[in-house]
Amino acid sequence: MSSASERLSSGTRSSVTNKSTASASTAFQSFRRSSMLGIGASQGSTHRVFLSWAKLQNPRALLRLSARCPKFVVGCIQDEGALLRSSPMERREFLGLLSLLGTVGATRWAAQQGQHEALSGALTEHKLPPLPYPYDALEPYIDAKTMELHHSKHHQAYVDGLNRAERELARARATGDFTYVEYWSKKAAFNAGGHFLHTLFWNIMAPPGKGGGGEPTGLLRQLIERDFGSVDAFRRHFAAAALAVEGSGWALLHYRLADGRLLVLQAENQHKLAPWGTVPILGLDVWEHAYYLKYQNRRKDYIDAWWNVVNWAQVQENLQAVMGK
C-alpha cells in the first residue's frame, strides 16, 4: 500500500473511531480534505477510497453526507466506467454504494444532471430502425425470441447509449468540463458501432426463400471471385473468421475504398479492429445474444444456418452504393 493510501486508511479508521462524537458531515469533510491532500492527482483513486470509506458508514449517515456534498458523491457515480472496468471487487463496492444511496441518491444525481442541460453544438437523435420483416420471419434459422430481444432490447440499448454519449460530450463542451471525455468518447464509439452494424445486419437478411439464401450474383459475385478466388473460398474464409472471433464480435465483408477490393475482417465487440478507409457491406453478429437461445454454445451451427437468410441482393446494393454506382 502506498504511503498516501496508508494515510487515507488511517484517516478512514480515525473517522470511524470518532463517528460517535463527530457529526457525519464533519467526518466526511475530514475525509475529503485528507483524500484530496493525500492523492491529489488521481480522482479515480479518491473515488475508490471513498467507496471503501462509505462501506463503513451506516446508510442514514451516508444519505446525510450525500445531501451535504452532492457534487463529490455524484463524481463517484459518474466515475462508474472506470470502476466497472476494473476488478469485480470494485464493481461490488460501486453497486454497494448505489444501494446505500438508494432513491435519495438517485434523485439527487438526476437533479444534478438537470443543472447542466446547456449543450454546445447540434445533436442527432438516433432512433431504432424498424425491422424489414416480422420477428419470426427468419425461422427456423434464427428464432423469433432471439430476434425480438436482439432488436428491441440490445439494439435499442445501443441507440440509447449513443444518444446519451453524444449528449454528455455536448454537455462537456458547454460546461468546459472534459473530465470524462475519454469515458464518453469510448461509449460513443462502442454504441455507434452497435447501432451501425445492427442496422446493417437486419437489412442484409431476409426470410428464407423470399430474398434470403441462394448465391451472390452480378457485380458482387464478380468481385468475390476476383478477390477470394471463388464464392466457396469466400464462404469458408468468412465462416472461419466468424467462428474465430474472440469473445463478442462480428465477421465483416468490407469494401476498401483505396483499391476497390473486398476483404474479410473481424471486429471485436462492435468497433475494435475496424480499419480506416473501408465500408462493411455484409456482417454477421456472433455475440452470444445473437444465437445463444437457440444454438447455446454451438456458434458453428448458427453460422452454417445463417447463410440461409443472407439477402445477397441487399449486399449487392450496399456494394453499389459504396462504389457510387
Ligand SMILES: [Fe+2]
Ligand atoms: Fe447483436
